Amino acid sequence: MTEAASTSRPRQRQPAKRSANTAPSDPPGPAALNTTPPVTTAALKTNWTLICELLHEKKKQIGTVIPAGVNLTVESLIQSAIQFMHTSREAPTLKRCKPSTVLYAVIGAAAIGLDLTGDQCYLIGYERTIENNGARVHDFWECRLMVGYKGMITVAARNGFHMDIQAVFEGEAIQILLGTANTVEHVAGFDTTKPIVGVYGVIRDKETDRVLHIERMSKIEIDGIAQESTSKVWKNARRYGEMARKTVARRCFKWLPKSGAKDMAVLQEIERRYEADLPLTDLAADLVGKGKMAEGKAAPVTS
Secondary structure, X not given: OOOHHHHOOOOOOOOOOOOOOOOOOOOOOHHHOXXXXXXXXXXXXXXHHHHHXXXXXXXXXXXXXXXXXXXXXXXXXXXXXXXXHHHOOOHHHHOOEOHHHHHHHHHHHHHOOOOOOOOOEEEEEEEEEEEEOOEEEEEEEEEEEEEOHHHHHHXXXXXXXXEEEXXXXXXXXXXXXXXXXXXXXXXOOXXXXXXXXXXXXXXEEXXXXXXXXXXXXXXXXXXXXXXXXXXHHHHOHHHHHHHHHHHHHHHHHHHOOOOOOHHHHHHHHHXXXXXXXXXXXXXXXXXXXXXXXXXXXXXXXXO
Protein backbone atom coordinates (compact mmCIF):
# COMPACT_ATOMS: atom_id res chain seq x y z
CA MET A 1 0.00 0.00 0.00
CA THR A 2 1.41 3.41 -0.91
CA GLU A 3 1.71 5.97 1.88
CA ALA A 4 -0.85 8.79 1.98
CA ALA A 5 1.88 11.46 1.74
CA SER A 6 2.92 10.13 -1.66
CA THR A 7 -0.60 10.09 -3.08
CA SER A 8 -1.94 13.44 -1.77
CA ARG A 9 -1.63 16.56 -3.94
CA PRO A 10 1.01 19.03 -2.72
CA ARG A 11 -0.30 22.21 -1.16
CA GLN A 12 0.05 25.29 -3.37
CA ARG A 13 1.20 28.52 -1.77
CA GLN A 14 -1.53 31.14 -2.00
CA PRO A 15 -0.52 34.68 -2.85
CA ALA A 16 -0.61 36.98 0.12
CA LYS A 17 -3.50 39.40 0.27
CA ARG A 18 -2.37 42.96 -0.41
CA SER A 19 -4.18 46.20 0.10
CA ALA A 20 -5.03 48.08 -3.05
CA ASN A 21 -2.99 51.05 -1.74
CA THR A 22 0.16 49.01 -1.13
CA ALA A 23 2.71 48.90 -3.96
CA PRO A 24 4.80 45.77 -4.43
CA SER A 25 8.41 46.17 -3.41
CA ASP A 26 11.35 44.89 -5.44
CA PRO A 27 13.97 42.86 -3.67
CA PRO A 28 16.98 44.95 -2.68
CA GLY A 29 20.06 44.60 -4.78
CA PRO A 30 22.80 46.55 -6.54
CA ALA A 31 20.48 47.41 -9.43
CA ALA A 32 18.08 49.19 -7.08
CA LEU A 33 20.70 51.71 -5.87
CA ASN A 34 19.78 55.35 -6.70
CA THR A 35 22.67 57.10 -8.43
CA THR A 36 20.73 60.28 -9.36
CA PRO A 37 21.79 63.32 -7.29
CA PRO A 38 19.03 64.83 -5.18
CA VAL A 39 17.18 67.82 -6.65
CA THR A 40 17.45 70.88 -4.43
CA THR A 41 14.52 73.14 -3.64
CA ALA A 42 16.26 76.14 -5.25
CA ALA A 43 16.64 74.28 -8.55
CA LEU A 44 12.90 73.69 -8.68
CA LYS A 45 12.14 77.40 -8.36
CA THR A 46 11.99 79.67 -11.35
CA ASN A 47 14.40 82.57 -11.74
CA TRP A 48 11.46 84.94 -11.33
CA THR A 49 10.61 83.42 -7.95
CA LEU A 50 14.21 83.83 -6.81
CA ILE A 51 14.18 87.50 -7.85
CA CYS A 52 11.04 88.23 -5.83
CA GLU A 53 12.31 86.31 -2.82
CA LEU A 54 15.68 88.08 -2.87
CA LEU A 55 14.09 91.54 -2.96
CA HIS A 56 11.89 90.72 0.03
CA GLU A 57 14.78 89.03 1.84
CA LYS A 58 16.93 92.19 1.49
CA LYS A 59 14.10 94.61 2.30
CA LYS A 60 15.85 95.95 5.40
CA GLN A 61 19.09 96.67 3.53
CA ILE A 62 17.21 98.38 0.68
CA GLY A 63 15.29 100.55 3.13
CA THR A 64 18.45 101.86 4.83
CA VAL A 65 19.59 103.77 1.73
CA ILE A 66 16.34 105.66 0.99
CA PRO A 67 17.08 109.39 1.58
CA ALA A 68 15.52 110.92 4.69
CA GLY A 69 12.37 112.93 4.07
CA VAL A 70 11.56 111.25 0.75
CA ASN A 71 7.98 110.07 0.36
CA LEU A 72 9.00 106.52 -0.54
CA THR A 73 8.70 103.30 1.45
CA VAL A 74 10.75 100.19 0.84
CA GLU A 75 7.52 98.18 0.44
CA SER A 76 6.23 100.45 -2.33
CA LEU A 77 9.62 100.47 -4.05
CA ILE A 78 9.87 96.66 -4.12
CA GLN A 79 6.27 96.39 -5.28
CA SER A 80 6.87 98.89 -8.10
CA ALA A 81 9.98 96.97 -9.17
CA ILE A 82 8.13 93.64 -9.25
CA GLN A 83 5.21 95.23 -11.08
CA PHE A 84 7.55 96.82 -13.64
CA MET A 85 9.37 93.55 -14.26
CA HIS A 86 6.09 91.73 -14.67
CA THR A 87 4.23 94.14 -16.98
CA SER A 88 6.78 96.18 -18.96
CA ARG A 89 7.93 95.44 -22.50
CA GLU A 90 11.20 94.30 -20.94
CA ALA A 91 9.42 91.63 -18.83
CA PRO A 92 10.59 88.53 -20.76
CA THR A 93 14.24 89.60 -20.49
CA LEU A 94 14.06 91.02 -16.95
CA LYS A 95 12.63 87.79 -15.55
CA ARG A 96 15.73 85.96 -16.79
CA CYS A 97 18.20 88.38 -15.20
CA LYS A 98 20.59 87.27 -12.50
CA PRO A 99 18.71 87.99 -9.23
CA SER A 100 21.65 89.77 -7.58
CA THR A 101 21.80 92.32 -10.44
CA VAL A 102 18.11 93.10 -9.91
CA LEU A 103 18.87 93.71 -6.23
CA TYR A 104 21.72 96.10 -7.08
CA ALA A 105 19.47 98.06 -9.46
CA VAL A 106 16.72 98.39 -6.85
CA ILE A 107 19.27 99.53 -4.24
CA GLY A 108 20.38 102.19 -6.73
CA ALA A 109 16.80 103.39 -7.18
CA ALA A 110 16.35 103.47 -3.40
CA ALA A 111 19.51 105.56 -2.92
CA ILE A 112 18.19 108.29 -5.22
CA GLY A 113 14.67 108.08 -3.77
CA LEU A 114 12.87 107.01 -6.96
CA ASP A 115 10.52 104.14 -7.68
CA LEU A 116 9.65 102.43 -10.95
CA THR A 117 6.47 104.43 -11.65
CA GLY A 118 5.76 107.62 -13.57
CA ASP A 119 8.76 107.25 -15.89
CA GLN A 120 11.11 108.21 -13.05
CA CYS A 121 13.48 105.33 -13.75
CA TYR A 122 13.50 102.00 -15.54
CA LEU A 123 14.95 98.51 -15.33
CA ILE A 124 16.63 97.28 -18.51
CA GLY A 125 17.83 93.75 -19.27
CA TYR A 126 21.25 93.42 -20.92
CA GLU A 127 22.99 90.33 -22.15
CA ARG A 128 26.49 89.76 -20.81
CA THR A 129 28.78 87.66 -22.98
CA ILE A 130 32.14 85.96 -22.60
CA GLU A 131 34.76 84.94 -25.14
CA ASN A 132 34.81 81.29 -26.12
CA ASN A 133 37.14 80.02 -28.85
CA GLY A 134 37.36 83.46 -30.42
CA ALA A 135 33.61 84.10 -30.36
CA ARG A 136 31.38 86.00 -27.95
CA VAL A 137 28.82 83.67 -26.34
CA HIS A 138 26.04 84.20 -23.82
CA ASP A 139 27.05 84.38 -20.14
CA PHE A 140 24.06 85.79 -18.23
CA TRP A 141 21.36 88.46 -18.29
CA GLU A 142 22.09 91.58 -16.24
CA CYS A 143 19.48 94.00 -14.86
CA ARG A 144 20.53 97.63 -15.14
CA LEU A 145 19.00 100.82 -13.76
CA MET A 146 18.32 103.68 -16.15
CA VAL A 147 17.15 107.02 -14.74
CA GLY A 148 14.64 108.93 -16.88
CA TYR A 149 14.74 112.68 -17.39
CA LYS A 150 11.69 113.01 -15.12
CA GLY A 151 13.64 111.27 -12.38
CA MET A 152 16.45 113.78 -12.77
CA ILE A 153 13.93 116.62 -12.49
CA THR A 154 12.53 115.07 -9.29
CA VAL A 155 15.94 114.70 -7.62
CA ALA A 156 17.00 118.22 -8.65
CA ALA A 157 13.77 119.70 -7.23
CA ARG A 158 14.35 117.83 -3.96
CA ASN A 159 17.64 119.73 -3.65
CA GLY A 160 16.39 123.22 -4.46
CA PHE A 161 16.60 123.42 -8.24
CA HIS A 162 13.79 123.49 -10.77
CA MET A 163 14.69 121.87 -14.09
CA ASP A 164 12.41 122.42 -17.10
CA ILE A 165 13.17 120.30 -20.18
CA GLN A 166 11.30 121.14 -23.40
CA ALA A 167 11.44 119.85 -26.97
CA VAL A 168 11.14 122.22 -29.93
CA PHE A 169 9.17 120.82 -32.85
CA GLU A 170 9.44 121.76 -36.50
CA GLY A 171 7.75 125.09 -37.25
CA GLU A 172 7.85 126.43 -33.68
CA ALA A 173 9.48 129.79 -32.95
CA ILE A 174 12.05 130.06 -30.17
CA GLN A 175 14.42 132.78 -28.99
CA ILE A 176 17.00 132.19 -26.25
CA LEU A 177 18.63 135.29 -24.73
CA LEU A 178 21.73 134.60 -22.65
CA GLY A 179 23.27 137.10 -20.26
CA THR A 180 22.28 138.53 -16.91
CA ALA A 181 18.60 137.73 -17.46
CA ASN A 182 18.78 134.35 -19.24
CA THR A 183 15.37 134.18 -20.88
CA VAL A 184 13.60 131.83 -23.28
CA GLU A 185 10.69 132.77 -25.52
CA HIS A 186 9.21 129.59 -27.00
CA VAL A 187 6.03 129.78 -29.05
CA ALA A 188 4.92 126.16 -28.81
CA GLY A 189 2.45 124.57 -31.16
CA PHE A 190 0.03 121.68 -30.60
CA ASP A 191 1.26 119.23 -33.23
CA THR A 192 3.78 117.11 -31.34
CA THR A 193 3.88 114.55 -34.15
CA LYS A 194 6.20 116.82 -36.14
CA PRO A 195 9.94 116.11 -36.07
CA ILE A 196 11.94 117.42 -33.10
CA VAL A 197 14.48 120.05 -34.16
CA GLY A 198 16.05 120.61 -30.76
CA VAL A 199 15.70 120.40 -26.98
CA TYR A 200 16.50 122.96 -24.29
CA GLY A 201 16.65 122.90 -20.51
CA VAL A 202 16.23 125.72 -18.01
CA ILE A 203 17.54 125.56 -14.43
CA ARG A 204 16.04 127.91 -11.87
CA ASP A 205 16.68 128.42 -8.19
CA LYS A 206 13.52 127.32 -6.37
CA GLU A 207 13.82 130.03 -3.71
CA THR A 208 14.52 133.05 -5.91
CA ASP A 209 13.12 131.71 -9.23
CA ARG A 210 16.23 133.12 -10.88
CA VAL A 211 17.33 131.41 -14.09
CA LEU A 212 20.77 130.01 -13.37
CA HIS A 213 21.54 128.19 -16.58
CA ILE A 214 20.11 127.37 -20.01
CA GLU A 215 21.23 124.26 -21.89
CA ARG A 216 20.33 123.72 -25.54
CA MET A 217 21.06 121.08 -28.16
CA SER A 218 20.11 120.73 -31.81
CA LYS A 219 18.82 117.51 -33.33
CA ILE A 220 22.15 117.07 -35.10
CA GLU A 221 23.98 117.12 -31.76
CA ILE A 222 21.46 114.74 -30.18
CA ASP A 223 21.68 112.29 -33.09
CA GLY A 224 25.46 112.34 -32.85
CA ILE A 225 25.27 111.25 -29.19
CA ALA A 226 22.70 108.59 -30.09
CA GLN A 227 25.02 107.10 -32.71
CA GLU A 228 27.91 106.89 -30.23
CA SER A 229 25.80 105.43 -27.43
CA THR A 230 25.74 101.69 -26.77
CA SER A 231 22.31 101.92 -25.13
CA LYS A 232 19.72 99.82 -26.93
CA VAL A 233 17.03 102.29 -25.82
CA TRP A 234 18.18 104.70 -28.53
CA LYS A 235 17.37 102.05 -31.13
CA ASN A 236 13.69 102.24 -30.16
CA ALA A 237 12.19 105.01 -32.29
CA ARG A 238 9.19 105.18 -29.95
CA ARG A 239 11.47 106.52 -27.21
CA TYR A 240 13.40 109.05 -29.28
CA GLY A 241 11.66 112.08 -27.79
CA GLU A 242 12.22 110.86 -24.26
CA MET A 243 15.88 110.05 -24.85
CA ALA A 244 16.42 113.40 -26.59
CA ARG A 245 15.05 115.19 -23.52
CA LYS A 246 17.17 113.05 -21.23
CA THR A 247 20.31 113.95 -23.18
CA VAL A 248 19.76 117.61 -22.34
CA ALA A 249 18.62 116.78 -18.81
CA ARG A 250 21.91 114.93 -18.20
CA ARG A 251 23.87 118.02 -19.25
CA CYS A 252 21.75 120.18 -16.96
CA PHE A 253 22.21 117.75 -14.09
CA LYS A 254 25.99 117.76 -14.52
CA TRP A 255 25.93 121.54 -14.18
CA LEU A 256 24.16 121.44 -10.79
CA PRO A 257 26.25 121.68 -7.59
CA LYS A 258 26.21 118.39 -5.68
CA SER A 259 28.06 119.25 -2.49
CA GLY A 260 26.19 117.75 0.46
CA ALA A 261 23.54 116.16 -1.79
CA LYS A 262 24.24 112.44 -1.64
CA ASP A 263 21.25 111.45 -3.79
CA MET A 264 22.44 113.75 -6.59
CA ALA A 265 25.98 112.38 -6.41
CA VAL A 266 24.70 108.79 -6.49
CA LEU A 267 22.46 109.56 -9.47
CA GLN A 268 25.37 111.00 -11.42
CA GLU A 269 27.48 107.92 -10.59
CA ILE A 270 24.67 105.60 -11.73
CA GLU A 271 24.49 107.51 -15.01
CA ARG A 272 28.26 107.35 -15.45
CA ARG A 273 28.26 103.58 -14.97
CA TYR A 274 25.29 103.14 -17.31
CA GLU A 275 27.05 104.98 -20.12
CA ALA A 276 30.36 103.21 -19.44
CA ASP A 277 28.68 99.77 -19.35
CA LEU A 278 29.81 99.18 -15.75
CA PRO A 279 27.88 97.14 -13.14
CA LEU A 280 26.44 98.53 -9.91
CA THR A 281 27.87 95.74 -7.76
CA ASP A 282 30.43 97.68 -5.72
CA LEU A 283 28.32 100.84 -5.64
CA ALA A 284 25.41 98.94 -4.08
CA ALA A 285 27.81 97.34 -1.59
CA ASP A 286 29.18 100.77 -0.63
CA LEU A 287 25.68 102.18 -0.17
CA VAL A 288 24.40 99.34 2.01
CA GLY A 289 27.68 98.38 3.64
CA LYS A 290 29.87 95.52 2.50
CA GLY A 291 29.26 93.62 5.73
CA LYS A 292 25.51 93.67 5.17
CA MET A 293 25.61 92.95 1.46
CA ALA A 294 25.35 89.38 0.26
CA GLU A 295 24.47 87.73 -3.00
CA GLY A 296 21.50 86.01 -1.40
CA LYS A 297 20.06 82.94 -3.07
CA ALA A 298 22.00 81.65 -6.04
CA ALA A 299 20.34 81.96 -9.40
CA PRO A 300 19.93 78.97 -11.66
CA VAL A 301 21.66 79.02 -15.02
CA THR A 302 19.47 80.97 -17.44
CA SER A 303 19.82 81.50 -21.14
